[in-house]
Amino acid sequence: MARSDASRTALLDAAERLFAESGIAQVSDRKIAEAAGNSNHSAVGYYFGGRDGMLRALLTRHLTGQEDSRRRHFDASGSLLGDVRSLVLPATEELARLAAEAGPGGATWRARFVSAALHDPQTVALYRELGDTAPAARAVIRSIASRIDDLPAEVVRARAGLMTHVIASTCAEYEEKCAREGTTPDWRATGRFLADAIAGLLRAPVSTD
Secondary structure, eight states: OOHHHHHHHHHHHHHHHHHHHHOSTTOOHHHHHHHTTOSOTTHHHHHHSSHHHHHHHHHHHHHHTTHHHHHHHHHTOOSHHHHHHHHHHHHHHHHHHHHHHHOTTOOOOHHHHHHHHHTSHHHHHHHHHGGGGOHHHHHHHHHHHHHTTTSOHHHHHHHHHHHHHHHHHHHHHHHHHHHHHTOOOOHHHHHHHHHHHHHHHHTOOOOOO
16 A cells, blocks of 8 residues: 555544544544644645535545445345345445454444434535445445335325434444443444334335325
């Protein structure tokens, strides 16, 4: 890896950890540079053109990193549960890979960063803008919506929107719990549980009174 690529990756990793720990708005660019071991306190501006550029890079890394896996799962899907698994399992597989790279007792931060991003107004706007970088995810969501189109359109939209937040919040809470307790996360089981729960949520009865 070239030195510039290594510096860029170190900044992204440091930002991901700090944002996960403290929230996005609470962390300065200078603090990110220091945490990455970069003596240039303007490193975020130098490598990413500023805070927005760095956030875009973090979100793009997350979104595009799951695309190949999502496409494979989706190609094999023939049901609502299969579609939901195509959305959930690539996320938990990525978290399992990061946990394996961290080693025994090592913590990961990706799930908590994603959750923080979805609760930060500036970052969630960027997240929506970057939807085109994850075409497989969009295809899965369209397929899920088509499988429950017997429900009222507003219910379909609301439940589809809930999926992202359920996945992000559950994974973030589990990641934090494992880091706090020093336990090895079982992302495979977590992925299966989430997919089953979300499939049930999508098909839940619609109350009219």
